Amino acid sequence: MIPYALRRVALAIPLLVGITFISFLVIHLAPGEPVELQTGDLGIKSSAQAIESLRKLYGLDQPLYVQYWSWVTRLARLDFGRSFAPDGKPVLQKIGERLPITLFLNIIEMLLILALAVPIGVLSATRQYSVFDKITTVFVFVGFATPDFWLALLLMILFGVQLGWLPISGLRSPTWEFLSFWRQHWDFLSHLVLPIVVATFGGLAGFSRYMRQSMLEVVRQEYVQTARAKGLSEQAVIGKHALRNALLPVVTILGLSLPGLIGGSVIVESVFAIPGMGQLMVQAVFSRDYPVIMGNLVIVSTLTLVANLLADISYGLVDPRIRVGRRGRS
Amino acid sequence: MNLRVRDLFFLLAFLPGLSGCGVKVEGKDDGQSRKSGSPAYGDTFIEASIGDIQGLIPNITSDSASHEVGGLIYDGLVKRDKDLNIVGSLAESWQLSRDCLTLTFKLRKNVQWHDGRPFTAEDVRFTYETMLDPKTPTAYREDFLAVTRLAVLDPHTLRIGYAKPYAQALETWGMYMLPKHLLASYVHEGRLREAPQNRRPIGTGAYRFVEWKSGERVVLVANPEHFEGRPYLSRVVYRIIPSQATIFLELKAKGVDFAGLTAIQYTRQTTYRAFEKAYVKYQYPSNAYTYLGFNLKDPRFADRRVRQAFAHAINKQELIDGVLLGLGREATGPYKPETWAYNPDVPRFPYDPDRARRLLAEAGWKDADGDGILDKGGQPFAFTILTNQGNEERKKVAEIIQQRLREIGVAVEIRTLEWASLIKEFIKKRRFEAIILGWGIGLDPDQYEVWHSSKAGPDELNHISYANPEADRLLELGRASCVREQRKKHYDRLQEVLAEDQPVIFLYFRDALPVVSSRVRGIEPSPNGISYNFIRWYVPKERQRYTAG
Numbered sequence: 001m002i003p004y005a006l007r008r009v010a011l012a013i014p015l016l017v018g019i020t021f022i023s024f025l026v027i028h029l030a031p032g033e034p035v036e037l038q039t040g041d042l043g044i045k046s047s048a049q050a051i052e053s054l055r056k057l058y059g060l061d062q063p064l065y066v067q068y069w070s071w072v073t074r075l076a077r078l079d080f081g082r083s084f085a086p087d088g089k090p091v092l093q094k095i096g097e098r099l100p101i102t103l104f105l106n107i108i109e110m111l112l113i114l115a116l117a118v119p120i121g122v123l124s125a126t127r128q129y130s131v132f133d134k135i136t137t138v139f140v141f142v143g144f145a146t147p148d149f150w151l152a153l154l155l156m157i158l159f160g161v162q163l164g165w166l167p168i169s170g171l172r173s174p175t176w177e178f179l180s181f182w183r184q185h186w187d188f189l190s191h192l193v194l195p196i197v198v199a200t201f202g203g204l205a206g207f208s209r210y211m212r213q214s215m216l217e218v219v220r221q222e223y224v225q226t227a228r229a230k231g232l233s234e235q236a237v238i239g240k241h242a243l244r245n246a247l248l249p250v251v252t253i254l255g256l257s258l259p260g261l262i263g264g265s266v267i268v269e270s271v272f273a274i275p276g277m278g279q280l281m282v283q284a285v286f287s288r289d290y291p292v293i294m295g296n297l298v299i300v301s302t303l304t305l306v307a308n309l310l311a312d313i314s315y316g317l318v319d320p321r322i323r324v325g326r327r328g329r330s
Numbered sequence: 331m332n333l334r335v336r337d338l339f340f341l342l343a344f345l346p347g348l349s350g351c352g353v354k355v356e357g358k359d360d361g362q363s364r365k366s367g368s369p370a371y372g373d374t375f376i377e378a379s380i381g382d383i384q385g386l387i388p389n390i391t392s393d394s395a396s397h398e399v400g401g402l403i404y405d406g407l408v409k410r411d412k413d414l415n416i417v418g419s420l421a422e423s424w425q426l427s428r429d430c431l432t433l434t435f436k437l438r439k440n441v442q443w444h445d446g447r448p449f450t451a452e453d454v455r456f457t458y459e460t461m462l463d464p465k466t467p468t469a470y471r472e473d474f475l476a477v478t479r480l481a482v483l484d485p486h487t488l489r490i491g492y493a494k495p496y497a498q499a500l501e502t503w504g505m506y507m508l509p510k511h512l513l514a515s516y517v518h519e520g521r522l523r524e525a526p527q528n529r530r531p532i533g534t535g536a537y538r539f540v541e542w543k544s545g546e547r548v549v550l551v552a553n554p555e556h557f558e559g560r561p562y563l564s565r566v567v568y569r570i571i572p573s574q575a576t577i578f579l580e581l582k583a584k585g586v587d588f589a590g591l592t593a594i595q596y597t598r599q600t601t602y603r604a605f606e607k608a609y610v611k612y613q614y615p616s617n618a619y620t621y622l623g624f625n626l627k628d629p630r631f632a633d634r635r636v637r638q639a640f641a642h643a644i645n646k647q648e649l650i651d652g653v654l655l656g657l658g659r660e661a662t663g664p665y666k667p668e669t670w671a672y673n674p675d676v677p678r679f680p681y682d683p684d685r686a687r688r689l690l691a692e693a694g695w696k697d698a699d700g701d702g703i704l705d706k707g708g709q710p711f712a713f714t715i716l717t718n719q720g721n722e723e724r725k726k727v728a729e730i731i732q733q734r735l736r737e738i739g740v741a742v743e744i745r746t747l748e749w750a751s752l753i754k755e756f757i758k759k760r761r762f763e764a765i766i767l768g769w770g771i772g773l774d775p776d777q778y779e780v781w782h783s784s785k786a787g788p789d790e791l792n793h794i795s796y797a798n799p800e801a802d803r804l805l806e807l808g809r810a811s812c813v814r815e816q817r818k819k820h821y822d823r824l825q826e827v828l829a830e831d832q833p834v835i836f837l838y839f840r841d842a843l844p845v846v847s848s849r850v851r852g853i854e855p856s857p858n859g860i861s862y863n864f865i866r867w868y869v870p871k872e873r874q875r876y877t878a879g
Contacts, residue, residue, distance in 0.1 A: 032750025051789040054467055086385035086396070086467070087544075088523025097544050153575055161583045168583055169576045171546055174376050174567045175876050273571040275382075275545025283382070288750050 005313050012309055016302065020075060023297040024068050027290055034058065034084045034288040058084055058290075071291075075298065081291040083284075091295035094280060099262060101171065102269075102276035105195060106261040112200045113207055114254070120204070121211020122246075126238055128216065136208070144205035152198045152271045159194065167191050169273040195272045199265060210250055218246040255311055259304040367851055367870025371552075374565040374876035375850065375867070378577045378589040382545050382570045386531040388506050389461065390468045390522060399548050399568060402864070403533040404506035407435055407454065412856035412863065414669075414773060416500055420449065420507060420534065420557075430495035430812035435503070437486040441557050443509050444532045444539075450485040456510035456517075465520030473502040497809045497817060498774050507534065536561045536865045545570055562852070562868030565876070584608055587847035593655040596843045609845040610853070612860055616842040618770040619661045620724065622715070622731060623794045623834040625762055630711070637832040639689035641679035643738045644731055648681075650838050653726045657843060661836035663825040664769065664777055668857070670814065671775035673822040676829035686738045697739055704739040712741035713763040716756055719746045724766045727837065731766075758788045760795070775821045776809045781828070796833040849873040 055061045059070065074081060080091035120140070124133040160168035167173065171191050172184075179187055218224060219242055227237045266278035277296070284292035379398070384391040388400030407421040418424070420441060425434045441449040460466050461474045476496040481489045492499060509532050516525040531539050536558065537550035548568040554560040569586060571577045578595055580586045582605065591600065596611065622644070624631035631637060650658045665672040695704040695711055704711040715731070717724040725746060732742040742764075747756065756762045769780065779785050782805050783797035801824060808820040844860065846853060852867045853860050869875070 030751075031755040032748070033754045053464055057465075057467055082524070086387075086391040086523060087528060088385070094544070149573075149575075153579070156576070156579050160585075161579055164583065168579050168585055169571055170569060174374055174547075174569070270572045271576055273546075273569070273573070273576055275543065275570070279545055279572065286748075286750065 004316050008309055008312050012305055015305060017072075019301045019305070020072055020294075020298055021068070023294045023301070024071065027288075027293050027297075028064060028067075030288070032288050033060070034290065071294065080295040080298075083292050084289045085287065085292075091291045094292055095277070095295065095299065098275060098277045098280045101274060102278070103262060105192065105199070105274070105276070106263075108192075109196055109199045109203065110254075110257070110261065112196065113203045116200070117204055117207035118211055118247075118250075120208040121213075122215055122238065122243060124208070125212045125215030125219065125246075140205040140208050143201040146202065148198055148202055148265070148267045149271050151201065152194065152268065155194050155198065156271075166193055168194075169271070171274060195268050195274060198272075199268050207250065207253075210253060211246065214246040214249050215242065218242045221245075252311075255307060258307050259300055262300060262303065367873065369562055369852065369866075369868040370871040370874070371560065371562050371868075372564050372871070372877070373849075373869040373874040374567060375563045376567045376569060376585070376587045378571050378580060378586040379568050380570075380572060380574065380577065383542070383548060383568075385523065385528045386539065386542065387508065387522065387525070387528050389457075389470065389508065390466065392469050395568070395570075398861075399550070400506055400531075400533075401535070402537040402550055402566065403531050403535045403539055404508075405534045406504035406506055407437070408500060408504050410504070410773060410858055410862065412854065412858050414858050416504075419504075421503070424500070426500065426812065430499070431492050433490045433492070433499055433503075435488045435490070437488070438557055439486055441534055442555060443511075443534055444553060445509075445512075447509070447511055448485075449507070449509075449534050451482040451488045452485070453507055453510045454488055455480055455482055456514065457505065457508045460508060460513070460517045460522070461505065463517055463520075466517065466522055470505065473498065473505065476502075495810055495812045497776055497812055499812065501774055509533075537566060556865070558865060561865035563850075563864075581605075581609065581845065584847070587850060589845060591843040591845055593653075593657045593840075593843070596657060597655045600845070608848055610848050611843065611845045612855060613657065613841050613843055614855070614859060615659050615666055615839040617666065617772070618768050619664065619666075619839045620727065620766065620768045620837045621661070621834040622727075622837060623765045623767065625760060625764070626795045626797075626833060627760065628713075628763055630713070631763070633693050634831060635689045635693040636695070637835070638679060639686040639693070639738070640735065640740075641832050641835050642682045642686035642689065643734050643740075644835060644837075645681035645734065646837055649727055649730055652730060653723055654838070654840055657841040658838040659841075661838050663828050663836055664771060664780070665775060665821070665825065666771065666839055669773075669775075671818065671821045673825040676825050678829070679832070683734075683738050690738065690740075695739075702739060703741050710741065711739065712743070714743040714745050715764045715766055716745050716747060716752060716762050717766040718749045718752050720749070723840075724768075728766050757793050760788075760793065775817070776805075778805045778809055781805060781824075781833070794833055796831075798827060798831060798833075801827050801831075849875065 052061075059067060062070075071081070082088050082090050083094055120136050124130075124136050127133055156168045159166040167187075167190055169191075171188060173179070173187050173191075176184060176187055219238070221242075224237060224242050227241045228234075232241075262277055263281075266282050268274070269276045269278040270282075280292065281296050283289075284296065379395045381393060381395050383396040383399050384393050385396055386400065386403070388397050388404065391397070391400075405419045407419060408416050408424070409419040411417045418438075420438055421435045422438045423436045426432070427434075435451075435454070437449070437451060437454070443449055458474055458477065458480055461468055461471055476492055476494075476499070477490055478493045479491040481491075483489055490499075509527070512527050512532055513522065513525055516522050516527075522528070529542065533539075534557075536553055536556045538553045540549040540551055542548045547570060550566045550568075552561040552564045569580075571580065571586075574592065577586065577589050578591075578599070581589055581600075591611070596613070600606070600609070600611065622640070624637060626632055646660045650656060650660065659667055662676050662678060663673070667674070690704060690711075694706045696706070697704050699705065701710075715728050717728055725744070728744045732744060735742050757765065771777070779791045781792060781796055781801055783792070783799075783802050785792040786795045786797070804820045804824040804827065808817050808824065811817050811820070842859070846860070849869050850867050851870060852863070854863060856862065
């Protein structure tokens with residue numbers, strides 16, 4: 001088992017180098033320059049010399065391979081560099097400021113989706129073609145097809161403007177620091193209600209349909225029939241025997257969506273004015289803030305890599321055929 | 331800060347202080363903002379900003395949000411008052427010698443930085459040296475290159491010398507003053523961007539910094555020791571809301587006190603009673619115009635008659651009515667109507683398609699093959715207009731122009747490109763035939779960088795490659811004099827030359843459309859917009875909403 005795991009890790013290293021290379025290449029192939037060097041925003045009276053000196057400051061006057069080498073060597077020491085924006089913050093600090101809220105929102109969202117999608121999937125599979133099945137099918141597909149921003153605006157108009165129950169956007173009220181401890185938390189949570197509802201509604205379809213499909217397959221299996229023949233109650237058959245097996249593919253998909261947790265949704269974040277990772281990335285791309293874009297790409301893809309690696313290793317752990325098979329081939 | 335070149339895509343907010351706004355201000359005001367209620371301290375003022383600030387040392391940033399926040403935290407030596415006159419800020423008084431070569435400032439005494447240290451002439455010298463330092467990533471260096479010497483005579487007196495008269499000498503010193511005791515080593519090491527000052531600034535201004543949560547908000551509190559008196563509004567919160575639609579909903583729910591509207595929001599969506607009771611709407615021309623520019627290296631556009639023909643073919647009022655819903659003013663040149671440099675008596679090009687066709691025929695463009703498109707030497711007159719993605723206004727303008735030019739037999743294609751690519755790959759490399767973009771203008775009429783033939787390099791701003799010896803001479807004369815009457819003569823003539831030449835077709839100045847919560851009083855619309863006297867804005871005690879502040 002250990003040699004197998006080591007081999008997987010060793011294989012991941014060239015992949016990681018490839019990731020840095022492609023991240024670098026993609027962003028430098030995109031047309032345009034860091035926005036500060038452009039006449040649009042900073043151009044005020046930026047003389048040609050001023051622009052040239054900025055290029056020098058950012059090291060953009062060097063040939064690409066030199067830029068790549070100096071970036072990668074710094075990366076190897078976990079130095080992601082500083083943003084090109086005038087705030088000049090280290091990339092890691094910028095990401096660190098934005099990551100917690102995105103992570104928090106996405107985890108809650110994911111838990112909610114699971115908590116809703118699993119029962120919906122199970123119930124619509126066990127009552128296939130029933131009224132419940134049809135209604136939930138329509139419901140989740142409406143959710144799937146509804147544009148995020150549109151739903152967000154409708155909910156904001158209803159709950160924020162008309163009823164005045166919930167705040168419309170942002171994370172905290174303007175007078176947040178004058179609230180009592182518990183009110184502060186309530187204030188924060190109330191700001192998150194609408195974004196979470198919007199994101200959950202949109203993500204429900206995928207998981208619930210997967211669950212339904214997987215359940216439908218499982219209930220036709222012979223061991224389920226056996227369980228029924230034994231005289232077990234329907235609850236025990238579905239809840240114990242069928243559900244466990246039906247959950248397996250769903251858990252696999254869940255694992256694959258883990259790196260997405262730090263990605264952040266650009267649309268939801270923009271509409272609700274939430275300063276998360278999605279916004280950071282989009283702004284970095286528009287202003288060609290190379291260090292931030294590349295840092296972000298590397299971190300997200302490394303996490304994907306790690307998730308895959310863990311999945312590979314755990315498959316090996318549960319399924320001896322995999323590690324034996326690999327050894328046989330190599 | 332004379333020439334402010336900024337793409338409207340980054341939404342122009344207005345800057346309090348130097349780069350003021352507007353000329354003629356129309357407040358749609360039912361009198362509420364002036365009625366009753368005596369000035370009182372307190373309350374929180376919440377402003378919506380569509381973009382995050384880039385940093386808290388505005389001397390090295392160029393976005394409007396940073397300058398707006400910076401304008402409250404820092405002061406310059408001088409500023410613009412409500413009538414756009416230059417008045418003292420950190421400077422008590424000044425003297426400009428008769429030959430315009432020596433400028434002497436007397437600074438206010440007893441001004442303190444927010445950390446209690448005294449503000450002195452050494453800070454002024456330090457700011458000047460910082461701006462000149464090649465390691466400082468600033469766009470405003472050129473302002474200070476004209477200075478030949480700067481002498482500190484005593485802690486509150488400075489003498490500044492120029493080699494030749496420089497029109498903007500005084501205005502230059504509206505630049506925000508930086509604290510030497512906090513920044514000296516960072517400037518020296520070329521690490522100004524990394525200084526704590528860029529995150530937690532110490533200024534001399536009317537507001538003190540409290541908090542900046544990146545992408546979320548900036549919080550300031552009133553500085554009771556400010557030399558112009560304690561500001562009435564005790565707290566200012568800038569909320570960063572990247573979506574225009576969300577800002578509008580926040581307004582409807584009274585979640586923000588100050589925001590800009592779009593034309594359609596202004597004319598159609600905010601006309602109901604509750605909104606008009608909660609907010610006062612203002613309208614004045616912004617400091618930016620939209621233009622249709624040509625690559626003058628292209629032989630078709632090098633012919634002045636062609637450009638004049640296009641000017642006749644485009645109906646500017648139609649653009650204003652159709653795209654801006656009437657909330658804008660026709661541009662006849664690069665200066666805003668009703669500013670001192672503006673010359674109303676320039677050649678105009680009224681909408682006249684027949685005349686446009688005649689001009690094109692004179693230039694040799696005729697429809698020889700009868701397909702409805704003019705041609706010359708077998709080549710049909712067809713070209714592409716480029717503009718930036720995400721700016722609906724410019725796209726609509728392009729579409730209307732496309733239609734109008736088609737009517738005189740010119741085929742136009744429209745292509746929208748993402749901003750960074752448009753600038754780097756097309757504008758800077760001169761790979762364009764025509765463009766629709768905007769120029770922001772400052773309060774000083776010096777536009778040397780945009781129109782002078784020496785400024786046509788790849789990183790420079792004359793990207794249409796305009797070259798006219800007379801215009802060059804006028805631009806040089808205009809910036810070399812410090813007497814307004816003399817300058818006015820040069821700029822009047824410059825506008826005639828530009829109008830005659832039509833190097834770009836000046837389309838319109840759009841209006842800025844801000845709204846302010848009606849509980850806020852003390853707003854006096856002026857040629858300098860509304861923000862210039864922000865520290866005198868107040869909310870009467872009985873109408874204060876955020877008592878905790």
